[in-house]
Amino acid sequence: MGLSVQPVLLWSDALLFVLIGVIVGLSLWARRQDALRAAWARVLKDGVAMAAATVLAVFVLIGLLDSLHFRARLPAQAGAAASYAVEVNSALDALLSGLRQRTEKTYSAPLATHLYSKEALENSTQREFPRLKHGGAHLGENTVGKLVGHELDIAVRLSRGLAGGLALWLLLVAVVRQANGLDLRALMKVGAGGSAKSAAGGAVLITLLAIFLLLGAAISLGGGYHVFGTDKVGQDVLYLSLKAIRTGLLIGTLTTLVMLPAAVSLGILAGYVGGWVDDLIQYVYTTLSSIPGVLLIAAAVLMMQVVIDTHPDWFATSAERADARLLALCLILGMTSWTGVARLLRGETLKLRELEFVQAAQAFGVGRFAIMRRHILPNLMHIVLISLVMDFSGLVLAEAVLSYVGVGVDPTTISFGTMINTARMELAREPMVWWSLAAAFSFMFALVLAANLFADAVRDAFDPRSSA
């Protein structure tokens, strides 16, 4: 007996797990470093940062669920070896199979029961708004006009969802209180009088409350309706938005992961070794950065597309092909964006090189590479970290623009960029189809805002200059 699913490890999944490993490793290292630990403690005490981190954690959770890929096992043929579906799905897909499978014919507005445009009905000459297959299906058949009890049903489901969210939250608070013996009343007075730590805890709990309420409402409403409507081919927009999160996260993090080793090593080498090594590295990054970013990316992506198109035999599934293109985009973005970090690190290394502890090591005859590893690199880690978190939101935004321009992710990959790209055409329709854009906007804004707020707190905590 084979497994009921066959796990599939896409390259981007593998790299994402490597990235998580790196982060865990680095945080273990940072735990032993007093100064870094103190800086993280400052972040942990920052209410806004912790609220942002909570939101980010939810996004990351969704992204991770969406990175556990598998191929479902097809119904076994007698005697034949187990065979698996061509389609690659993720744990998130499995979790949201309801949303994924309940497709309509075409556009429908959020929470609607009928399609958005009139169509000629089968046994009528009139054009009417046809009934949706799934949206509000439990309300019964009524092909034309308003359904009785539609609004009431929405209100009931909404309040049920909110109540569920609230109940779950209260349960969580009770558990936390039990575990920590925290004073709930102190937690509620966020920022007012309470100590910084409990204020941060309060901010987390309040953010969680908001998330639970939204989640409860979405689950409760989503059971019977399309919360964000459906798109042109009838796919649930909420499902698309959730799928776009993984793409955004991958672009925001893998790009930095791809570029960091080169940026760090070249920046330190240029700054510490100097001479012709410095000249060469500076030449390379000046040349690269002198080409306008979008154009270099466009040129590289166009070329990559030719490579992929001329070698269709490299990829077994379309998911693999889209994944390869996503990774290539990360690689290209990384190639074009390492120059800034390298330049920054070179400058800092030049300063560190003159510090007396480096000269003390030189006086002991410690080798160049040992000095770079022991004395320079650890003192640059805060800059690496700051640039990592600062770059994230910029990259998520860049993905949208690039995909819009046509040099972003594969058109079949669900991302904020592709969503906006199609939504733009929908705006021109009469009447306007606005929900795809609204959904992309809200999810993207929440993600980027949380990332920006978190990055700010990290920078303030780690940058010695900004402490004043």
Next chain:
Amino acid sequence: MSILAVRDLSIQIGAARPVDGISFAIAPGECFALLGESGCGKSMTALGIMRLLPAAAQVTAGSVEFEGGDLLALPESGMRDIRGGGIGMIFQEPATSLNPVLTVGRQIVESLELHSPLRGEAARRRARELLDQVGIPDPVRRLDEYPFQLSGGLRQRVMIAIALAGAPRLLIADEPTTALDVTIQAQVLDLLDELRRQQGMALLLITHDLGVVARMADRVGVMYAGQLVEEAPRRQFFSQPAHPYSVRLFAALPDANRRGGRLATIPGSVPSAEARHEGCRFVERCSEVMPACRASPPPWREVDGGQRVRCFLPGLPPSVAAIVGAGETALAIEPRPLLEVADMQVHFPIRRGILQRVVGAVRAVDGVSLQLKPGRTLALVGESGCGKTTAGKAMLQLIRPTAGSVLLDGVELTMRSTSELRPLRARMQMVFQDPFASLNPRLRIGDIIAEGMQALKVLKVGAGDTAAMIGALLEQVGLRPDMADRYPHEFSGGQRQRIAIARALAVSPQLLICDEPTSALDVSVQAQILNLLSDLQAELKLAYLFITHNIAVVDYLAHEVAVMYLGRVVECGSADEVLRQARHPYTQALLAAVPRVDGLRSEVPKLAGDMPSPANPPAGCHFHPRCPLADEGCRRSYPVETRFGATHVVRCFKAT
């Protein structure tokens, strides 16, 4: 009637209270010195008076009366008339205290426009007069120059001119000469003193330097941990300090009389500004503690003649004479020198033009020859920019010398590859100036000390050995072995310098090059480090090359002295020869410029002007533009060595 009366001033930053109930008064035309070590709250007091405190700090109690009006009650607009107009202020760092993108003239005129009716050409004329008044040569040209075009001394003079522009009745000078060289310090102090007498201006002088106090002050207030502990007229303060802290400050000062002995130190460190005190703040470090000291804060007590002290001790505390040792450690002087430097040069090329051709060189070190015998201390003395630090690093081959030879125990060090040098590095080590920059903040103390041992493979494998050795080293420098697991940021400046010394000692060197190891430290901590260094020398027969600008420290510990000026040694010999019978006019002027604690003034004329740039040294004797004795011969050629006795060598035509 006093011009400024501060009463019970308290300043709070978060939980810390850097100033905690300070009261003093200054009479018109008087110079009042606020003396204290770093972190005692003296600068915060000055900023509090001017209401220029940083945003996080606020005055929580007290009053500041200036000419009868309470400054703390004034609206901000009224306070702006006092700032600059009633009270002028100058700061420690002339390099950063002037706006870099405005001309000198603009910055003076700005103040004139604010506090006088002068405008336009008249204001400019007045600005020129002010520059003239503060002794800036060629003031017309300087008006249109930017601060970066001026030397440190001239910048501080510009700062003074800006302060004078508002014709203040009180000038607050916050460590006005700390960032300056000793000869420039003498010029600026003279100027401040002269201006004060001319204009009848009162002066609030904030300093940590007893010499400066002795030179300038009419009255002295000693601050400790946010409070005044003693207030006295200068003469009385210097003849009979009344607070145990003051007494110990004097005893910690190094000088020739204490040579070979140990300096008195103040155990422990200043309590944190966040600490709350029941009794006297000095109680943990005082040798005269009584039960009453811990119970309640001591009240002010009049001693006599205007001297007041905040101490329970009746009468004066016993003077703490340093334990004078047996004088010179009578080492059998070995004939063979440990370090022999001959004609060493370090030139940095200057590149210009399209192709970056080398058009000249900064002659940082330009032919230095020295000898250092085992177990002895050679002091390399000079002002900043004379090349002494570069020379020290070049001897260690941290900067490769351009020419000349460096022999360590007979082995030539120059021209050797990095790997050939490695085994030799265990025999010579360096202690750096800045204890905050010399320890990697990301490494534990134990790893910092072990680094040299590992790199030079001076110990057998076996982790237990390493830990034991590190522990022993930490004890040797007066720290506890269990500190090996901590990170540098947990230690004070003095403790860090001890760690840096332990790191150097870890590879058992014979020669230690100490680059200004105490210049970043307070007097009381400096004494601890100097004691440690002399103990280690006696114990381990170390040779020290001691690079410093502090003549008092030289006098205390050096056996031989070499004086550098513009990349060259102008005079060298035994400490007695160079410091007591200086032959070179530069050495004489340098010694004369040091403010003396006994307040005596030297007969030797003060040096005018600044040290020229080593990129473009004057022809002939480098010193001739500033030398009172210079004649035609000095302008033509560089003087050859003149010997006085076996060891005393001077490079001056006029030395007799």
Next chain:
Amino acid sequence: MLAYIIRRLLYAIPILIGVNLLTFALFFVVNTPDDMARMQLGIKRVTPEAIQKWKAERGYDKPLVWNAAAAGSATLTETIFFSKSVRMFAGDFGRADDGRDIAREIAQRMGPSLAIALPTFVLGLFVAISFALLLVFFRATTLDFAGVVLCVAMMSISGLFYIIGGQWLVSKVWHLVPISGYSGGLDAAKFLVLPVIIGVIGGIGSSARWYRTIFLEEIGRDYVRTARAKGLSERVVLFRHVLRNALIPILTGVVVVIPTLFMGSLLTESFFGVPGLGSYTIDAINAQDFAVVRSMVFIGSVLYIVGLLATDVSYTLADPRVRLQ
């Protein structure tokens, strides 16, 4: 000073050569012209003859870098590298797929691009600096905090949304200006207002926040304390002392983009249908017109290098410490 500029100009040459080699490698080595032809022609029409024809039309039918069949200097010049890459130094960009001369097209399209990019740049700089000064003047107050939050929120919104939202609100709902299009002369104003305003608003968040940080850094310096000790009012301290010094890093960070303004903005031009270089580039990318993309890459880097040079010059003009040394 002059020697410095000349040295920087000389330094630009190897960089341009580097850019040239890089684009050559990207466009002709990673994929052979045959690959490109195959992709452009589509799977159905790929025949050896069609590929040859496609290559001949575009001048890709030569060897890459070395023409063994030719004689004399033609071994080097009768190659793709020489005709497509080296000749760009002489301003010869060849023809686009639609047969038009790229150089002439670029010259025509610079005007509209600049008409949007320049006002956006100047106005954006002015608004962002004023806003940052306002925040700094009220630093550590609720106004400052609210302003920073607003900045962070504004920079968390993708530029696409500003354009889409602006077009929808101003043109579709309020009918104030045409939704897109362009015309020459004074008429252009009604087409330019909206893209310029949207460009300014979209840029405020990040730049105002950055300027605020620079101002705050300057305010912490010693010379500001000196200025206050003179008795200057906070307003004079801010405008005469802090602004002058903060402008140095701001200007030098900003000057580098001025020459690249010629390139126009990809998004704005394509959304508003402005016939500038930005929309030219986007169209070329969508049509996979490699000759145009290659030319734009080259021009972009030339302009960037001019920007770097201008930055150095502006630095020497703005900062006496650099000028007088």
